[in-house]
Amino acid sequence: MKMSQLLLPTEREAPADAQALSHVLGVRAGLIRQLGAGLWTWLPAGWRVHSKVSAVIREEMNAIGGQELLMPLIQPRDLWQRTGRDQIDELFSLSDRKSAELVLAMTHEEAVTFHVSQFVRSYRDLPLILYQLQLKGRDEPRPRAGVLRTREFIMKDSYSFDCDEAGLDVSYAKHVEAYDRIFDRCGLEWYRVESDVGVMGGSGAHEYMAPCPAGENEVALAPGYAANVEVASADPTAAKTEPRLDAPLEVETPSAKTINEVSGQLEVDPSALLKAFPVVTDAGETVLAVVRGDHRVNEFKLRAVLGDLFRPATDDEIEAQIGPPGFIGPVGCGLRVLLDKAVAEQQGGWIVGANRTDLHLRGVEPGRDFDFEAADIRSVEEGDLVNGNPIRLETAIEVGNIFKLGTRYSEPLGAKFLDQDGLEQSIVMGSYGIGPARIVAAAIEQNADEMGIVWPKALAPWSIELVALGKPDSPERSAAANLYEELRELGVEVLFDDRDAGPGEKFTDAELLGCPLRVTLGKRSLESGELELQARRESTELETIALDASSAPALVEILSELT
RNA sequence: CGGGGCGUGGCGCAGCCUGGUAGCGCACCUGCUUUGGGAGCAGGGGGUCGGAGGUUCGAAUCCUCUCGCCCCGACCA
Numbered sequence: 001m002k003m004s005q006l007l008l009p010t011e012r013e014a015p016a017d018a019q020a021l022s023h024v025l026g027v028r029a030g031l032i033r034q035l036g037a038g039l040w041t042w043l044p045a046g047w048r049v050h051s052k053v054s055a056v057i058r059e060e061m062n063a064i065g066g067q068e069l070l071m072p073l074i075q076p077r078d079l080w081q082r083t084g085r086d087q088i089d090e091l092f093s094l095s096d097r098k099s100a101e102l103v104l105a106m107t108h109e110e111a112v113t114f115h116v117s118q119f120v121r122s123y124r125d126l127p128l129i130l131y132q133l134q135l136k137g138r139d140e141p142r143p144r145a146g147v148l149r150t151r152e153f154i155m156k157d158s159y160s161f162d163c164d165e166a167g168l169d170v171s172y173a174k175h176v177e178a179y180d181r182i183f184d185r186c187g188l189e190w191y192r193v194e195s196d197v198g199v200m201g202g203s204g205a206h207e208y209m210a211p212c213p214a215g216e217n218e219v220a221l222a223p224g225y226a227a228n229v230e231v232a233s234a235d236p237t238a239a240k241t242e243p244r245l246d247a248p249l250e251v252e253t254p255s256a257k258t259i260n261e262v263s264g265q266l267e268v269d270p271s272a273l274l275k276a277f278p279v280v281t282d283a284g285e286t287v288l289a290v291v292r293g294d295h296r297v298n299e300f301k302l303r304a305v306l307g308d309l310f311r312p313a314t315d316d317e318i319e320a321q322i323g324p325p326g327f328i329g330p331v332g333c334g335l336r337v338l339l340d341k342a343v344a345e346q347q348g349g350w351i352v353g354a355n356r357t358d359l360h361l362r363g364v365e366p367g368r369d370f371d372f373e374a375a376d377i378r379s380v381e382e383g384d385l386v387n388g389n390p391i392r393l394e395t396a397i398e399v400g401n402i403f404k405l406g407t408r409y410s411e412p413l414g415a416k417f418l419d420q421d422g423l424e425q426s427i428v429m430g431s432y433g434i435g436p437a438r439i440v441a442a443a444i445e446q447n448a449d450e451m452g453i454v455w456p457k458a459l460a461p462w463s464i465e466l467v468a469l470g471k472p473d474s475p476e477r478s479a480a481a482n483l484y485e486e487l488r489e490l491g492v493e494v495l496f497d498d499r500d501a502g503p504g505e506k507f508t509d510a511e512l513l514g515c516p517l518r519v520t521l522g523k524r525s526l527e528s529g530e531l532e533l534q535a536r537r538e539s540t541e542l543e544t545i546a547l548d549a550s551s552a553p554a555l556v557e558i559l560s561e562l563t
Numbered sequence: 564c565g566g567g568g569c570g571u572g573g574c575g576c577a578g579c580c581u582g583g584u585a586g587c588g589c590a591c592c593u594g595c596u597u598u599g600g601g602a603g604c605a606g607g608g609g610g611u612c613g614g615a616g617g618u619u620c621g622a623a624u625c626c627u628c629u630c631g632c633c634c635c636g637a638c639c640a
Contacts, residue, residue, distance in 0.1 A: 012589065012601075013575050017633040037632065088640060106640085141564075141638055149639085197640095216639090408640095469599060504600035522599055532599095 001462065002484075003497045007044050009033070010509050020214035022441035023146030025453050029512045031440075031461075038143025038151035045513065046440070048461040050154070053186060053436040054133050056458060057156045060182045064174040066129040066158055071111045073135045077101035079110045083412045092137040092151070104137025104152075109409045109431055112159045117415035120427065123163050126417065127171055131158030133436070145214055147437045148397065154437065160430040161410075163419060165203070168404055168428045172204070175402050175432045179208055183399065186439050187456020187563070189446055193219050194227040195401065196300045204404040209396035210438075212445035219396050222386040230300040233376055234384035234391050239271035239292055241348025245363025248331065251351075253360045257326025259293040262360060266351065270294040274343060274352045274364070276328045278313035278321075278335070281306055286313060286321055290330050291340040291378045293351075298379040305338060305375045323355030330370040331361055337372040344374035397442045400434040453514030454536050456563070462495035463559050465515040467506045469522030479547070480521040483531075486552035492559070511536070516562050519555065521547070535562060 008030040018024040026032040031046030042050055058068065077093070080086040080103055092104035105111065112130055120126060136155045143149050160171035176192070183190040188210045195207040207228055209219050220232035227233075256262040263270045273293030279302070280286050287306065289297050303309060315325045322328045322335065329352030330337045343350070349363035366372050382393050407426040410416070415427045440459070447454040457463070464487065468480035477498070484496040495515060497506045503522070510518050520532040530544040531551055545554050 009573080011574060016575070017569080019634070034632090085640070090639065138639085142634095142636095144634085467599095471598060474598090500598095502598060502600080502602060504602085507600050509601090520599080524599070 001495050003495060004499050006495070008509075008513070009043070010512055018146065020145040020148060020441075020445070021212075021448060022148065022214060022444040025444050025448055025512070026146055026441070029453055029514070032147055034146075038140055038149065040147050040150055040437075045461045049440050049455070049459050050436055052459050052461075053439045054154075054156070056185050057133070057182055057434060057436065060178040060185075061129075061131050061156070061158060063181075064129065064178045066131045066178075068132060069130055070132050070134055071105070071108050071115075073105055073137060074102050075105050075111060077103050079114060083110055083409055085110070090138050090140065092139040106136055106138050107155070107157055107431065107433065108132070108134065109159065109405070109429075110413065113409040113413045113415050113427075113429070116159075116161055116427065117410070117413055120161065120415065120417050123417055123419050126161055126163050126427070127167050128161040129158055129171060129174070130161075131156060131432075145216075146441065148214060148441050149216070150437070153435060156434040156436065158432045160432070161415075162428045162430075163417070163425065164428055165406075168406075168430050172402060172404055172430050175430070176206070179400055179402065179432075179434070182434065183208055183210070183439075185458050186443060187447070187458055188399070188439065188442055190399065191219055191221065191226045191396070194231055196228060196230045196304075197403070203406055206402050207398050208400035208402075208434075210399045210442035210446065211394045211396040212442055213395060214441070214445055215395040215397040217396050217398050218393050220380050220386075220391045220393055222389040222391040225386040225389075225391070229379060229393065230298070231304075232380045232391070234380040234386045236292070236295070236342040236378075236381075236384055239294075239342070239346055239348065240269035241272050241346065241350060242268060242362065244347070244349045244365065248361040248364045248369055250354060251360050251362050252358060253327075254358045256358075256360075262351065263293065266360075266362075268351065272348075272351055274329065274350050276330060276333075276353060278318055278328065279306075279310040280313050280317065281308040281310045283308055286317065286335055287338060288322070288328075288330055288333055288335045289338045289340075289377055290343065290372070292342055295340065295342060295378040295381070297377060301379075302338070302377045305377055323353070324357045327353040327357055327359060328355055329353035329361065329364075330366075330372065331355070331364055332370070337370060338375050338377055339366055339372035340378045341374050341376045342378055344372065397438050397445070398435075399438045399442055400432075402432045403430060405429040405431050448514075451508075452512035455514045455516060457516050457559075460515050461513070462493045462515045464492060464494040464517045464519055464555065465497060465510045465513065466494050467497045467503075467510060467518060467520045469503050469506070469520065472500055474523070476521055476523050476526050479526060483519075483521060483547075483551060487555065490552055490556055492552075492556060517555070517559060533558065537563070 010030045011028045014024040015027050033041045094102050133156050137152055140151050162168045191209045192206050193209050195205045197205045218229040220227050220229050253262050253265050256265050259270050270293040274290050275293050277289040277297045291297050318325045322333050352361050352364045354361045383390050410427040416424050419425050443459050444453050468477050470476040487494045516536050518534045525547050529547050531547045533543040
């Protein structure tokens with residue numbers, strides 16, 4: 001590609017509203033441009049990168065027997081009513097001129113299951129893996145960070161169809177294989193972590209996380225362990241509890257409504273306190289969740305334990321059912337008490353709210369002073385132990401997920417088959433997503449320096465940026481043009497900077513765009529008979545090779561050695 | 564949905580408080596010079612100041628409404 005003809009609007013300054021590095025560099029390097037909130041155009045260079053990701057995904061999906069198809073983005077709403085997913089707030093809704101109700105698909109379970117239910121009759125038709133690279137629409141409450149969270153984006157979504165759980169396990173394992181290879185090939189640092197299965201249930205789920213500062217997720221990591229903090233479990237550090245007492249002792253804590261205020265007044269460590277978190281389930285039950293004062297309730301884990309959605313109780317509800325907000329506790333509260341394991345498994349006297357204004361209780365012991373169910377309902381923290389190793393927390397971008405759906409969609413949509421015994425069974429499904437745009441963003445976040453992007457070789461829009469110096473029509477320019485043609489004939493993807501611009505501008509743009517290898521040809525090259533090479537990843541190292549008929553093949557060789 | 568911020572030429576911004584000819588840098592066009600790290604000189608083009616209404620002799624500036632965008636939080640099947 002000749003740069004003089006390429007639409008590559010590079011910017012010297014960052015867009016004023018950009019925060020995330022991938023957003024800043026994506027715009028500055030001329031890869032993406034915004035059309036509206038959460039609506040982004042992929043410009044030619046950016047689309048090349050996106051396409052590279054898609055190509056890697058296709059190869060690996062095909063390698064596990066996936067078959068590519070394409071389903072509509074716009075879908076009839078009634079299909080979504082059949083699975084109940086029409087109730088999702090994020091579902092983009094619209095209607096046509098006849099007032100027919102339509103939605104923009106946020107994923108394609110309904111559509112693919114609808115079709116499969118028509119085609120699959122027998123266990124002989126299974127298993128099946130179908131996938132597509134197609135737009136998804138989401139009415140996001142808050143799009144953000146450039147291409148990281150948008151209202152419309154391309155997703156690789158695949159769906160597996162099996163006779164039974166054992167078959168699903170095989171399809172799931174195939175996806176693990178394919179995904180591991182995809183993220184490796186894209187040059188990402190990534191973790192496969194245990195993840196929340198959500199309210200819809202499902203028997204297992206993992207997410208692929210690419211660590212970087214712009215991420216929206218947090219992962220807990222220890223040797224041999226990786227989990228989304230939403231579901232992570234770990235052994236707590238010990239609480240600094242007070243000595244045991246024969247019976248709870250009332251203690252005055254005027255106006256102390258927070259853990260910090262109470263621990264300050266009583267001069268004890270926050271971990272010696274218990275924090276009471278009253279919630280009301282969808283079913284209408286008020287439950288008191290209790291964790292250590294220095295811990296936080298994990299709402300995902302609590303939801304899993306409750307088996308129901310819930311919301312925090314309002315101050316009025318707390319006042320009416322338990323006691324004065326700020327002074328509530330499990331002793332004599334009359335509610336079902338879920339006590340976090342970290343508390344249940346440590347002996348000692350705890351400090352809790354007395355359910356009376358300005359009073360707390362000291363020396364409280366679970367079991368003796370209140371009934372409880374023990375459950376793991378707290379969020380893990382940096383320093384907690386897994387198999388004796390301390391965990392660390394990292395922010396990360398979710399770049400992919402794999403999910404065992406079971407019969408969540410096949411049942412409502414009637415996707416059944418006859419098994420070997422002639423019995424009708426529901427198809428057992430899995431669904432698997434990858435966001436190519438997020439891979440692009442993560443690759444930028446993980447591979448950039450103060451000058452710009454440093455593409456992993458597999459994602460670079462071009463392998464080589466050939467910078468021609470000197471005046472137009474000069475001998476060095478025509479030598480560069482010749483080299484450009486030779487490289488093209490060898491099938492090298494080369495971006496030829498043939499613009500009538502100064503060397504500084506060309507070098508700066510090359511560093512911004514971040515192609516793996518920069519080749520410079522100027523008057524100097526003609527005089528010395530040498531080309532200058534610079535690997536983007538080691539931007540200070542200059543190398544030279546002979547400028548002659550061997551140059552192009554030599555560059556191909558050098559490229560193959562780059563990462 | 565709660566809180567905060569911003570809309571002035573393609574990009575980044577000043578001007579607004581205190582109403583009076585719409586400005587700066589970069590980019591762009593023409594000519595000449597320049598060509599190994601964002602060049603110089605000269606000339607030039609481009610803006611419904613997000614939109615609507617109002618106050619006023621006069622509104623980018625003051626008032627009301629509205630649309631859009633960004634950030635924090637909530638949410639994220």
